[in-house]
Structure formats: C-alpha cells, structure tokens
Amino acid sequence: MRPPQTVAVLGAGSWGTTFAKIAADSGDSRGVQVRVWARRPEAAEEINATRRNSRYLGDIQLPANLQATDDVAEALNGAQLVVLAVPAQTLRAQLREFKSLVPKDAIILSLMKGLEVGTDARMSQVIAEELEWPQDRIAVLSGPNLAMEIAREEPTASVVACSSIETAGWIASACTTPYFRPYTNTDVIGTEIGGIVKNVIALAVGICEGKQMGDNTKASVMTRGLAETTRLAVALGGKSETLFGLSGMGDLIATCSSSLSRNHTAGRLLAQGLTLDEVTGKMQQTAEGIKSAQAVLDRAIQLGVYMPITENVVAVLQGVISVDELGPRLLARELKAEGVHAP
Numbered sequence: 001m002r003p004p005q006t007v008a009v010l011g012a013g014s015w016g017t018t019f020a021k022i023a024a025d026s027g028d029s030r031g032v033q034v035r036v037w038a039r040r041p042e043a044a045e046e047i048n049a050t051r052r053n054s055r056y057l058g059d060i061q062l063p064a065n066l067q068a069t070d071d072v073a074e075a076l077n078g079a080q081l082v083v084l085a086v087p088a089q090t091l092r093a094q095l096r097e098f099k100s101l102v103p104k105d106a107i108i109l110s111l112m113k114g115l116e117v118g119t120d121a122r123m124s125q126v127i128a129e130e131l132e133w134p135q136d137r138i139a140v141l142s143g144p145n146l147a148m149e150i151a152r153e154e155p156t157a158s159v160v161a162c163s164s165i166e167t168a169g170w171i172a173s174a175c176t177t178p179y180f181r182p183y184t185n186t187d188v189i190g191t192e193i194g195g196i197v198k199n200v201i202a203l204a205v206g207i208c209e210g211k212q213m214g215d216n217t218k219a220s221v222m223t224r225g226l227a228e229t230t231r232l233a234v235a236l237g238g239k240s241e242t243l244f245g246l247s248g249m250g251d252l253i254a255t256c257s258s259s260l261s262r263n264h265t266a267g268r269l270l271a272q273g274l275t276l277d278e279v280t281g282k283m284q285q286t287a288e289g290i291k292s293a294q295a296v297l298d299r300a301i302q303l304g305v306y307m308p309i310t311e312n313v314v315a316v317l318q319g320v321i322s323v324d325e326l327g328p329r330l331l332a333r334e335l336k337a338e339g340v341h342a343p
C-alpha cells in the first residue's frame with residue numbers, strides 16, 4: 001500500500017504540531033500535504049504566515065508542505081491518515097462533532113496518552129466507539145517522545161501499534177525521517193497503558209525532585225512504577241514485553257528525567273507548595289496524568305491490580321495526603337518479593 005498523500009492532524013499543540021512536521025518532512029519528496037487543525041484561528045494564521053507555532057514550539061520552523069486551518073472540514077477533506085492530538089478528556093466530544101467529516105476509508109492514529117475519566121477507556125477505544133471504526137484501522141503511537149526535542153530534530157524512536165501489522169507499517173512509513181524512527185507492534189493495549197501510566201509515575205518522580213530527593217529515590221519510584229504499570233497492562237490483555245520497550249520503559253525514563261515533561265513539572269510544582277489549581281493555571285499545557293490518575297486507579301481496583309504509587313499520587317491530587325506523606329506511605333508498606341507479578 002502506498003504511504004498516504006494527505007495527512008490531517010487534529011490538534012495544534014506541542015505534539016500535534018511536531019508530529020505534523022514529522023509527517024511533512026517524511027513525505028516531502030513524495031509530495032505529501034499535511035493539514036493541521038487548530039481550534040484558534042490565530043494559531044492557524046500564525047503557522048501559515050510565519051511557519052511557526054510560537055506558543056508551543058517557540059522558534060521552530062515548520063515545513064512548507066504543512067498547512068494549518070481552523071476549519072476542521074478543510075483539514076479532514078480527503079485525508080487518508082487522520083491523526084488525533086487533543087487532550088484526552090476532550091476527545092469523545094470532539095469526535096461526536098467531527099464524525100461525519102472523517103473520510104470513510106481513513107486510517108486513524110492516536111497520539112494521546114490519557115485514560116478517559118468516567119469510562120476508564122483508552123483513546124483507541126473511544127475512537128472505535130465514537131467513529132464505529134474497525135480495530136485494524138485504528139493505531140496508536142507512543143514512546144519517549146518529548147515534543148520539543150523532536151521538533152529540534154534530535155534523534156528519537158517510537159512505536160506504532162495496531163492489531164494489523166500492515167496498518168502499523170503503513171503509518172511507520174509515513175512518519176520516518178532522519179530524526180524519527182518508528183518501530184511497529186500489535187500490542188495496542190500495552191503500548192497505550194505504558195504511555196498513560198508513565199504520566200502518573202512522572203508526577204510522583206516530579207514530587208520527589210521538588211522535595212530535593214536524590215537519584216536513588218527517583219530510580220526506585222520509576223522501577224516500581226514500571227512494575228505496577230506492567231501489572232495493569234497484563235491484566236488488561238497487554239504483553240509485559242511491550243512495557244520493557246520504547247512505549248514502556250523508554251517513555252518512563254524520558255518523562256521522569258526531563259524538565260520538558262509537563263507531568264514531571266506538575267509534580268515539582270506540587271512539591272513546591274502550589275495547589276493543583278495553581279499548577280494547572282501556571283502550566284497552560286496538557287499534563288494528562290493529573291486527570292488520568294483517578295481513571296487508572298479505578299481500572300486497577302476493578303481488576304484487583306495493586307498500584308501503590310498510583311494510589312498515593314491520587315491521594316495527593318485529591319488533597320487526602322500532603323506531598324510530604326507520599327514517600328513515608330510508600331515505604332511503610334509491608335515487605336514483599338520484588339517480582340512484577342508478586343502480590
């Protein structure tokens with residue numbers, strides 16, 4: 001199957017715009033056109049007039065075969081690949097609005113790393129439900145993908161997951177550049193869960209950092225965070241090996257180590273004494289872990305999966321415990337064997 005000639009990206013934030021650049025750079029020699037939908041007309045105008053999206057990507061220059069529009073019908077018209085990059089909690093409402101405009105033969109790619117509050121649904125499930133799309137035409141992309149680093153063309157790998165390996169390969173061929181290398185797999189559940197839960201773990205690591213704790217502490221939280229992420233993914237039907245790859249361990253390392261991460265930043269700010277409202281007000285960008293944490297915990301409780309770090313991050317976010325109580329509560333638990341699946 002020839003790679004797509006027309007790509008629509010819905011969402012002109014940091015990752016949507018950066019992925020649009022990847023697709024445009026990847027397809028430039030094949031005459032590919034990428035259209036990005038921005039909900040604010042001034043954001044679309046700025047991209048078209050200056051080749052920049054300054055609010056999210058500073059001075060990064062966007063390629064000429066990337067155009068922006070505030071008209072979602074124009075963005076979706078004739079698109080063979082439709083990429084979704086809006087905040088997870090807004091996806092369902094937006095799909096309801098745009099459904100009739102999505103070309104019936106399009107392949108859908110989710111870039112989002114959140115779990116829907118209320119339904120605990122993954123983004124690929126929300127897409128399947130709302131668009132009534134077959135699984136083999138819905139894919140997800142996830143990995144250690146801090147948008148700003150990729151926008152600066154710093155080499156990065158990622159994973160495209162789809163039940164159809166052919167679909168995953170088709171998407172990978174549409175987003176391969178000298179600075180971006182997508183791998184493929186068929187474990188959509190494991191790939192999505194890795195991206196969702198690492199945001200919650202990054203909140204915990206950010207809190208440790210904000211409290212001036214050292215690298216041993218952060219490595220301990222990351223490693224045990226990966227263990228609880230893996231337990232949840234496997235209980236949902238994902239594969240543990242996926243969690244030890246780019247979309248699990250890779251993304252966990254990137255997000256928990258980087259000051260570019262919004263989730264990590266949110267944790268640091270909480271540790272510095274800001275309230276949750278102050279943190280979200282200050283950041284003005286999507287930190288999915290803040291809302292997804294409760295949905296992750298709800299899912300874990302339904303499935304009988306033990307997720308102590310997530311449980312305590314939720315308690316901090318809800319104001320049930322203070323940031324200072326997070327560490328002592330985790331350390332005071334009963335001793336146990338180390339394995340990922342140990343009870």
Ligand SMILES: NC(=O)C1=CN([C@@H]2O[C@H](COP(=O)(O)OP(=O)(O)OC[C@H]3O[C@@H](n4cnc5c(N)ncnc54)[C@H](OP(=O)(O)O)[C@@H]3O)[C@@H](O)[C@H]2O)C=CC1
Nearest residue numbers: 011012013014015016085086090112113145146147285286
């Ligand atoms: N940034 C990154 O490094 C990465 C992000 N992701 C994931 O990608 C997804 C999108 O994140 P990202 O691009 O970073 O987010 P940003 O916060 O950078 O941008 C969000 C985008 O969605 C728009 N938006 C915000 N609120 C709404 C709403 N209520 N309805 C419709 N559109 C809205 C914003 O428009 P406006 O500008 O008008 O507010 C903006 O275009 C998230 O799930 C995130 O976890 C995944 C990998 C890397």
Ligand SMILES: O=C(CO)COP(=O)(O)O
Nearest residue numbers: 143144145146261262263
């Ligand atoms: O998903 C990301 C990196 O892979 C981005 O993380 P943040 O949303 O925390 O910035």
